[in-house]
Amino acid sequence: MRMDESDLERDDVAPIDMLENYFAAHGWEHERGEDEVVGTFKGSWTTYELRGVWRGEDGALQFLAFPDIRVTDDKRVAIYETIGLINEQLWIGHFELWSSSGILLYRNAAMIDGGEDATLSLEQTEMLVETAIDECERFYPVFQFVLWGGKSPKEALAAALIETRGEA
Template sequence: MELLAQEAVLSDNPLDLLEELVSANDWIHDRSSDSELVAQVSGQWCDYHICSVWQSDLGAMYISCQLDVRVPAAKRAAVHELLALANERLWLGHFDLASEEGALVFRHTIPLRGARGIAVEQLEDTVDTALLECDRVYPALQMVIWGNQPVGEAIAAAMMDTVGEA
């Protein structure tokens, strides 16, 4: 991910800074209003749909990263188990499965009430974490949904930390 210059201008609206980050990475995006920004990002395994909403009355910024996968109704119980195990390992954010359409989403809200704005590093870390965790959990989802692998084996393989590069 392209990092922003440290001297980025603080704004009352953190979506202004997120828009700079998205533009710096040449991600397709749309800023439909002062309170919402959506972007399309290519991950390691699939495309991700990032949606961010600024709630000025709450002083909070919500970020979600939806994976390009739909969970068949017959696999939802196993995927709920998988996401519960994945969420236990997360320090930031959590995964949800939308019950009606079977969409998978990584979500996180950043409380900013009383802060003078969001730090560039804070925003970069949040977006990096969302993309990293989605890339990590995607293979486990595929193992469970299409490979009929046991949840424990799938999560162990997906959450294994590797050292070095091949």
């Protein structure tokens, strides 16, 4: 279903329709399935796959962001520790590592009243998508420091999260 600009302002749009429209409004490439939409976003560090999956029978919208990081077996212990340290700092969503494939991802879910007739507002959509992108962008360097920079998870977190003050 292709929606126009006025649909972004409505609060009665089905969750996957709203995500699809959000991706389209930003000019992001995306594909739509019956209960799923997959898009891509070019961030500062990498291109992210963004995936929304709707489970109407449960009233749940799962939102996933894949930062194109695969973890080899020899780095999994360090990445699990890194994920634990990062997740302690998150209020919404979490990072995880899929054990079967070594794929790192950010996951969040929203419970939406209405079952099969549920709707997603623009504000909810923005929070799901922008939070996922922001957290992936913020912590991408941490994962790279552990995977490629030879840093411990604590060192990587400290190095990546230094706040710069003032202007150069």
